[in-house]
Amino acid sequence: MAIFEVDKLSLHYLTRFGQKIHAVTDVSFNMEQGEILGIAGESGCGKSTLVNGLMGLFIPPLYPTSGDVRVGGESLMNRTPEDVRANILSRKVSMIPQGAFNALNPTRKVKDIAADVMAAHIKGVDKKQIYERLKERFDLFGMDTNKVLNSHPIQLTAGERQRSVIGISTLLNPQMVIADEPTSALDVTTQKVVIKMIFDLLEKGIFSTMIFITHELPLLRHVANNIAIMYAGEIVEKGAAEQVVFDPRHPYTKALMGAMLSAEPGQKQRKPTAIEGAPPNLANPITGCRFAERCPQAKPECKRNKQEIRIVGDRQVRCDYAE
Amino acid sequence: MKLLKNLLKSPMFVIGASLFLLTLLIALVGPLFYKITMARVGAQYDAPTAKFILGMDDLGRDYVSLLLLGLRSSLFVGFLAGVIATTIGTLIGIYGGFRGGVVDDILNMVTNLFVVIPSFVVLILISASFSEGRSLTLIGVIIGMTTWTWSARAVRAQSAALKSKDHISLAKLNGDNTLRVLLIHILPYIFSYVFMVFILQVSSGILSEAAISMIGLGPMDTVSLGTILNQAKNTGALGDGIWWAFIPATVVITLIVFALYLINTSMEGVFNPRLRK
Amino acid sequence: MRNDVLFEAKNSVCTFGHGKKLVRAVDDVSFDIKDGEIVSLVGGSGCGKSVLAKMMLGLHHPNTGEFTYKGAPITDYAVHWREVQAVFQDPFSCFNQFFTIRSQLKAAFGIYREKPSNSEMEERVDQALLAVNVKPSELEGKYPFELSGGQMQRMLLARIFVLKPKVLIADEPTSMVDACVRANILDYLMKLKEELSMTIIFITHDIGLAYYVSDRLFIMHKGKIVEQGAPDDVTLRPKSEHTIQLLEDIPEIHKEWIKR
Numbered sequence: 001m002a003i004f005e006v007d008k009l010s011l012h013y014l015t016r017f018g019q020k021i022h023a024v025t026d027v028s029f030n031m032e033q034g035e036i037l038g039i040a041g042e043s044g045c046g047k048s049t050l051v052n053g054l055m056g057l058f059i060p061p062l063y064p065t066s067g068d069v070r071v072g073g074e075s076l077m078n079r080t081p082e083d084v085r086a087n088i089l090s091r092k093v094s095m096i097p098q099g100a101f102n103a104l105n106p107t108r109k110v111k112d113i114a115a116d117v118m119a120a121h122i123k124g125v126d127k128k129q130i131y132e133r134l135k136e137r138f139d140l141f142g143m144d145t146n147k148v149l150n151s152h153p154i155q156l157t158a159g160e161r162q163r164s165v166i167g168i169s170t171l172l173n174p175q176m177v178i179a180d181e182p183t184s185a186l187d188v189t190t191q192k193v194v195i196k197m198i199f200d201l202l203e204k205g206i207f208s209t210m211i212f213i214t215h216e217l218p219l220l221r222h223v224a225n226n227i228a229i230m231y232a233g234e235i236v237e238k239g240a241a242e243q244v245v246f247d248p249r250h251p252y253t254k255a256l257m258g259a260m261l262s263a264e265p266g267q268k269q270r271k272p273t274a275i276e277g278a279p280p281n282l283a284n285p286i287t288g289c290r291f292a293e294r295c296p297q298a299k300p301e302c303k304r305n306k307q308e309i310r311i312v313g314d315r316q317v318r319c320d321y322a323e
Numbered sequence: 324m325k326l327l328k329n330l331l332k333s334p335m336f337v338i339g340a341s342l343f344l345l346t347l348l349i350a351l352v353g354p355l356f357y358k359i360t361m362a363r364v365g366a367q368y369d370a371p372t373a374k375f376i377l378g379m380d381d382l383g384r385d386y387v388s389l390l391l392l393g394l395r396s397s398l399f400v401g402f403l404a405g406v407i408a409t410t411i412g413t414l415i416g417i418y419g420g421f422r423g424g425v426v427d428d429i430l431n432m433v434t435n436l437f438v439v440i441p442s443f444v445v446l447i448l449i450s451a452s453f454s455e456g457r458s459l460t461l462i463g464v465i466i467g468m469t470t471w472t473w474s475a476r477a478v479r480a481q482s483a484a485l486k487s488k489d490h491i492s493l494a495k496l497n498g499d500n501t502l503r504v505l506l507i508h509i510l511p512y513i514f515s516y517v518f519m520v521f522i523l524q525v526s527s528g529i530l531s532e533a534a535i536s537m538i539g540l541g542p543m544d545t546v547s548l549g550t551i552l553n554q555a556k557n558t559g560a561l562g563d564g565i566w567w568a569f570i571p572a573t574v575v576i577t578l579i580v581f582a583l584y585l586i587n588t589s590m591e592g593v594f595n596p597r598l599r600k
Numbered sequence: 601m602r603n604d605v606l607f608e609a610k611n612s613v614c615t616f617g618h619g620k621k622l623v624r625a626v627d628d629v630s631f632d633i634k635d636g637e638i639v640s641l642v643g644g645s646g647c648g649k650s651v652l653a654k655m656m657l658g659l660h661h662p663n664t665g666e667f668t669y670k671g672a673p674i675t676d677y678a679v680h681w682r683e684v685q686a687v688f689q690d691p692f693s694c695f696n697q698f699f700t701i702r703s704q705l706k707a708a709f710g711i712y713r714e715k716p717s718n719s720e721m722e723e724r725v726d727q728a729l730l731a732v733n734v735k736p737s738e739l740e741g742k743y744p745f746e747l748s749g750g751q752m753q754r755m756l757l758a759r760i761f762v763l764k765p766k767v768l769i770a771d772e773p774t775s776m777v778d779a780c781v782r783a784n785i786l787d788y789l790m791k792l793k794e795e796l797s798m799t800i801i802f803i804t805h806d807i808g809l810a811y812y813v814s815d816r817l818f819i820m821h822k823g824k825i826v827e828q829g830a831p832d833d834v835t836l837r838p839k840s841e842h843t844i845q846l847l848e849d850i851p852e853i854h855k856e857w858i859k860r
Contacts, residue, residue, distance in 0.1 A: 042778035042779070042780060042781075043748075043749060043778055044748070158645065186645075187644040187645045187805040188644070188805055188806065188807075188846065188849040188850050188851075189644045189845060189846070189849045190644065190645070191849070191851075192848075192849045192851075192857075192858065195858060196858055199858060215778055215779070216779075216851070217779070217853075218850075218851045218852060218853045219851045221851070221853050222851050222857040222858060245853055246853075255780065256779060256780065259779040259780045259782065259783045260779055260853065261782070261783075261808050261809055261812050272779075272782070272783035272786070272812075273783060274780050274781065274782075274783035274784035274787065275780040278748065278750075488693055489688045489689075489690060489693040489694045490693060490694050490695055490696050492659070492686075492688070493686075493688070493694050493695075494696070494707075495659075495677075495681075496657070496681050496685060496686060496711070497707050497708050497710045497711055498678055498681065498710040498711035498712075499707070499710055507696065507699075508696050511696070511698040512698075
């Protein structure tokens, strides 16, 4: 049974000038217990907007247009931000943000920030017990627990900070974790350490189901079971991680793979190809395929016909001509 | 423009700004509609009548005329002090914050010196030493020169935060000199701050003038809201229950300062999210 | 000294702070960079690569050791910056948001003692924009916040096309842009090298990217250059453990990364 269901979710936000931007359109997917879904796309494709929608956290100027999100059958829509924060976040759906710095209150020690999260959700435990449980949990993370817990965020390295954020987000063993570019601000070595920690938590059963959002496809190949590619607010391709990466079907996924670089011997000759042009403006209504303007295989009718998700072999693809 | 639009969405700003504009309008065009007279038109502390709705002062002069003149003086003093204090403070703060190092330390020391010395006491001492020819302009200048520390500190922090930004490095790589960097690449970014500081400096200027006039060290060449209160105090109007001698002037001062604080607070709300970004 | 050497460092050290808080950001590095080379400084955050780049720009100075450009220490900045220019990581923070991009591209001429005539400046800005595939008309009256990240990064490169310096210090110019744009930016860097025979110092934490663009790699760790050499040598036959670490840490599509 799916524990997380997203059903034709569309989201929009208002700009400062009152313009309506349809950032996410018609996104649907189900997740089984234990699944790790990677969502990849370039900046502006709507993946960050989607994160808030997936948590049911609608703070103006972000609004749901239509659709539904359910965790264990319970809808997350039509809730106030206070309700979401009190009853959904941390326990049901937890988020790991990109900037650990913004997520941690700089004036407080890590242990106090973490203790607050625990105290808000677990009643009838005193401070000492909370600190003990914190220490127990942080011991799993492979850091100097005493140092980290008793430090202010600024005294930690970027890697320690991000690992602390992950530790705090998963304190209450959430059913679902949504990681929004958790390693994008880190260098490759620290990134690996952080991903290792996430794998560690998965193995120890702290949480088992995760949506991992990033613009780095190669990273997803190692992290996710399934990958969904987003373009201009829509999912254009979804399938098993290896298949999407090694045998892309949607022209956009193909172009994305063509633009990748790698330091493998003999690869120096392979020139990465850029995708010219830019995604369409999501303030305007779009009739045809959103990638048509930049697609090397575009046919005249592509600009007219709205593309729907089709099943092609082992994949879902939003392209009438994908094989 | 966008900022103005956002500001207009804040009811606090709309109330504050309209209130302030109203007082400004009254001060500027009021005399065109109301015949101001400094002549004796009644007896000492005559009660309000239909013709002179706020009654007479100690010398039998019309209070509405006095208030209109006083309002003009107070606004003038506030603006003068505000411009001087903001200019000095901004210059010292922006340069110190940007330069850092020893120059910043010295400027900081000077600023702190002025913070430690109670500026109001200095104000009183200087005012008292000008026993003759103490004009409104002089009072404004003195207030401006003793209250700039606040702007200097606020601006310095902003300037120091900006100096390590990439666009400053790039400006240096463009060959821009320090003056150009300060004027073009730092000042616009902190302009909203400077403006907020200016508003506060104006209101503190108005309050300082009122306070110093009230204790009898105010301008000798004109009527200000402070001198009206001083006269009321000196003649014991307060004890005699002659409300029109002190309540209208107090209300006007309170309204102006309240309006300025509303503007300042609402601007902070609009500017800060942007700065945090 | 050979006359084709631009930068030369001999046991250069650059430190910050003092006492217990002393940080040796650049620690005893020695190298030379020749005219026309593309050299990449590679390492994780805090390895000193950005500080070394700023030393090349003359924004930081060595505490001890020699650090020269064309055989002399960097003293006159205006002169230095006529030849050595930079692009930075975050294109949005590089432009003043209160002025049009075009006026800021023109402001780059401020580095010359005598500015060219106005028409020549306009002409050179137009050409620079065309060099990065932007129609000058599209940019008319545009402010920095009206463009996308990829476009802004191209504007930083356009500034380089305007100035045509001898040396370009590129500090992580692709770390904040998407893969598609990244390929684009690299194309322009190649164009700068080929058409203007520019020397490029490329700073990155991505050894894959460095491998792709450069003639030589400097691998940095804790302020020291732990390995330097041709890209194939360094990536195929790495000698330093830090190089091996960097190579292993990149999540490559075709190679095992972390076992789950």
